[in-house]
Amino acid sequence: MSESAVRAEEVAGAVATSILPRKPQRRWTRFILPTYTGAVMVYLVSPILVMILYGFNKTGGLKVSFKWQGFTLAWYRGLFDIPNLTQALKNSLFIATVSTLIATAIGTLVALALVRYRFRGRQVADMIMFMNIAAPEIVLGAALLSFFVTLGLPRGVLTIIIAHVMFNIAYVAVTVRARLSGFDTSLEEAAQDLGADPWTTFWKVTLPLIFPGILAGALLAFALSIDDFVITSFNAGPVSTFPLWVYAAARVGVPPQVFVMGTLIFTFGVSLAAINLLLQRRRVRPALAEASGAADDVS
Amino acid sequence: MEQHLQSDRPGVARHGSRLGKRLAPYLLISPGGLWLGIFFLVPMLAMLSLSLQTGSIDTGFRQTWNFGVYPHAIGEYHKYFLRSLLYGGVASAATLLISYPMSYWIAFHGGRRKTTYLLLLLLPFFVSFVIRTLAWGFILSDEGILFGTLKSWHLLPSSFRVLNTGTAVVSGIAYNFLPFMALPLYVTLEKIDRSVVAAAGDLYASKRETFLRVILPLSVPGIFAGVLLTLVPAVGDYVNASILGGTENHMIGNIIQTEYLYNFNYPLAAALSFVLMAGMVIGILAYARVLGTREIEEYV
């Protein structure tokens, strides 16, 4: 904050010369800005409402129709009526699960290395992760496809998983690292002083403490994987995932089941995020208690 | 340099050999390093190499150091690069204008409901990007919920249209990337030391002056980060252009995708991707010189 302090001094000097009567402009903060914020929120949420609403539209045909023709649950009942869509969703869930597990494990290790140790190559690792996150998705997808083409590796589920792990490692590492860096090492030290070996310390103290960070990283990885379109489309070959299927179907018109699945994924995701938030609020204290308990155990 | 961070403290990390400690970070980082090395760095080189090859999908491609592909790619497709930059830039500016007042209000006056507002801001991320764009397209439709209604009230001429124009593409990009702008802005504004703001007030700065001379300058890192976060993906995006745009609104991403996946013109596609990448790196560096701060990372 030193920089801001310096600037503030300059500013203070500047404004001190122009002495003006202080008129509280409550109008802005009480009315205009909140209303404006509300309007932006409505703007952000409106396509979601469209999606949810039109999953209930009783269309005569098989495609989403934007002419409201009455309320129906038919698309919820017939959620899995389109085998290819169902398969695409299954593919997405499978790919997201596998790539999340791999990326979370690898990314957590990277985060541990970066936070806990100083070593030659640390900055290179930082830089590579930064590049990975900053590069436009289309370039990541195109580069990976060039590589697979050069190797003569046919595209499919395997190449999609490789791609998803590739773009998720850095996100997981960054997320877990942020959690680790605010982490008090005194508990670990206490555990070790009390005779716990590093392995026990890791499982009983470190892991429970950083678990919320790992979980947040994993959730993020899962969300990014299940929603990825650009990189996947370059490396999918004949395999379809949920976003790829929807994009392709959009050329002819999507069936309402797509909106229903979108609604269900939305509901699930929001619930999960809410639970995660609540857990984080609660976990801080119990985790500390548990950790000190673990330290007691090993003594 | 190579030193266990905690070994400054006596009695800590007394287990394991010195060698083990030295190797530990490398062991920890090697799976991630290998993965990113093989599937991120090497592919970049493979793409560069591919761009200089010649051949066809049937006969194969061989390295001929055909540097001519680059002038060709730029000469033939500069229109698409410029259009992408234009759309991305306008969309990015729009998200800045739209989200600044909101981020400001949440950061300074959000009170206890801050978390709720932020969650609302994140809601779109729980819906698939493609579905969001589709739904946005339906909202923008000529006779749709929005414009259809306005037309039926005669507030708009019946020939009015947005969908399948550049405006639709820009608005789609702006919609999709708005949270990328709003969140870093919020984080920066939230971090501003309130006592500095109060000091300005104590020194008889008007609200307006306080904003223009204290808050706005202090939020520059957030603006910087937000513009990068929206501009980079926006320029490379092709989903908005293909769902919301018309034939005249194709962006460079559309071309790269078509050349790679449909036309199998790998060298051209690789060259275009490389130009896009290089252009962005150079652009970001220049931009960082002009506007950047030392550690943007902290604010993002």
Place this chain on the structure above:
Amino acid sequence: MNAHDPTQVDPVWLRGMTRRRISRRDLFKYAGTGAGALGLAAFLEACGVSGTQPAAPPSEVGTPAWWAKQKQAGELNFANWGYYIDVKKGRHPSIDRFTQQTGISVKYQEVINDNYEFLSIIRPTLQAGQDTGYDAMVLTTNSPVLDLVIHSFKWAIPLDHSLTPNFNANADSAIKNPPWDPGNKYTMAWQTGLTAIGYNPKLTGREITSVKDLFDPKFAGHVGMMDDPQELGSVGLLAIGVDPAGSTPDDWHQAADFLKKQKDAGIVRSYYGQPYINHLENGDLWISQAWSGDVVQSQKSGYTDLKMVVPDEGGMQWTDNMMIPIHAQHPLDAIKYMDYVYDPYAAALIADFITYVTPVPAARDVIMNQLHDAVAANNPLIFPTPEMKARFKQYYKFKDNAEADEWNSIFNPIAQG
């Protein structure tokens, strides 16, 4: 910022959500490393993509002797276009009937949205000499892809018509021994259809009768044209009064000029693939080049205002063709199914639902007397009357690739931004 502050959304998570983190110092480092990487010329030199020239399939594939050796596998993977088969309560009655009759279970896959796109998906697999995973697939005559697949690449298995009794007995003479596949060596029609004009009279304010209506400045910004060069060029030729089948390169240039004027005058909203129908439904388009069937299906799903017309100048007739891709795992199951759709009852189930021109004239009786759908039976777009047939025009058949390239180089720039 305290990460554990419970009143905050976890900033870690926010950071992740924003997905991108930047610092200038890192950027400079990156640039340095990038320069170093350029030194790896050797690596770049060593890279290459091996040729994937399709290996000629073993010559006995598709011979009667080869067909005699094939066994029914009891399963079939059928790749078709979206919304192109009968649906009832999430099932396909015509397919269920086939499964009951033969014991072959069908995995029906709506994976084709575009001829080129589909080819690009299956091409790498076929070039590697592997099975695409599909035993039957459907490609369209108005796209050069069909010719590439069956004639240039020879990626379809020759059919044995001793195995296709229904086809031999019931197929419309128009799709037997067609010009694109003499003797039906590789293909049998799935459906045929017309490229004509779809419109919404409420928005246009008048009935449409002519191709020229697509060029009316009154509809500026609300006219849909197709981005496929074949479709676009053919309608341009019709508009200048030339029959596409007998056109010359001079005609093509004239048609292109005519289309360019239409574009420059701001009359065309956009050049579309499939999505034109959604825009027609939403009212974004008032009038558009349209495929028969699409419009009838839209009418059924509630867009009762929409209309379809075959203009005075004529409509382009195309055919979607079933074929068995090379290396298919279940060819006998595939040919049995391909023949099954020529059973009049099966053809009726399909045609009554999707409302394209059926290749089985006998389906009309079934629709009339067994499905009791007089409207469909009397629809000239499903069962064309002689007067209607007189308006069907054929696409220009290219003599060689150079001609196709010439056509494309004339019409593609119009549709591309």
